[in-house]
Amino acid sequence: MAFTLATWNINSVRLRAGLVARLLQEEAPDVLCLQECKSPVDKIPREVFEALGYTHLEAEGQKGYNGVAILSKLPLERVGSMDFASLGHARHVAARLPNGVVVNNFYVPAGGDKPDREVNVKFGQKLDYLTEMRDWFHGDRPERAILVGDLNIAPREDDVWSHKQLLKVVSHTPVEVEHLDETQEAGRWVDITRQDIPEGNLYSWWSYRSPDWDSADKGRRLDHVWATPDIAAAGHGSRILREVRGWEQPSDHAPVFATFDL
Structure with missing residues (x-):
């Protein structure tokens, strides 16, 4: 079974339902994972x-903040959620998809403005x-x-506009x-985007x-497919739809796609 999956921090699924619909119509992924939905599930x-x-x-979901959703043409069996x-x-x-593959959709905390857990509680929460x-x-x-998901970390030097x-x-x-690398290593996760696009x-x-x-073009690669x-x-078939960032009243994130032949 071949299927295409996309991940997108939508920054309010209710405000931008039209943009989600446009993406689904134009690109037709089998599965779309959304983050920062800012909405109760109902x-x-x-x-x-x-x-x-x-x-x-x-x-x-929850009112006004956070929130993750998996939209699918394919049947989904709920596995659960972690706090x-x-x-x-x-x-x-x-x-879980019909082929047994489990899709985990994450929205990692952004971490606030100062990278110091002693003065910024949000940064400590992100690391924890x-x-x-x-x-x-x-x-x-x-x-x-x-x-x-939106893991809110751009790990490589070429994942940001200026490493220095x-x-x-x-x-x-x-x-x-370092924390993201340890998380990736713990699950032996493979970065599919960089597997397909290793340089640049x-x-x-x-x-x-x-x-x-x-x-x-002062961007960062915060959204990942592993x-x-x-x-x-x-x-x-990994790709980032940069042009979506230029749609009217856009999210500040662009969707990331990958296809799996399983």
Whole structure:
């Protein structure tokens, strides 16, 4: 079974339901994972997506903040959700596809503005969240699984517009990259995007603060598609739809795609 999967931080699924519908119509992924939905599950405009053939939904939500959802043309069997670092946030949901592959959709905390847990509680929460993710994968090593989402870290030097200038900026600090690397290693996750596109600058997020985001191109690759080693070789066709960042009233993230032949 071949299927195409996409991940997108939508920054309000209710506000941008039309953009989600446009993406589904134009690109037609089999599965779309959304983050930062900012909606209780019962308020997600699922009828908009059902009309386009996405009749399956698994989600975790809360009013105004966070929230993750998996939209699918394919049947989904809910696996569950985890509340890492006991934050009480809707940041993870997992579901199984008909071929047995489990899709984990994550929205890792952004971490605030200062990369110092002594003065910034949010940064400490981010590190704790990643630590508990790591420990979970150590204790229950995943198989036939895909992990996607806004992980809020750009790990490689070519995942940011300026490695030197962002070394002390939240999302690219060495301590965050180390925590993400440990999490990835714990599950033996393979970075599918970089497996397909191993070289060159690659971004999925551009700040709203930059009105000329396209020409300035000060981006970061915060959104990821990983897979366990037993299915990683089946992943291909990775791409980031940069043009979506330029749609009217867009999210500040662009969707990331990959196809799996399983």
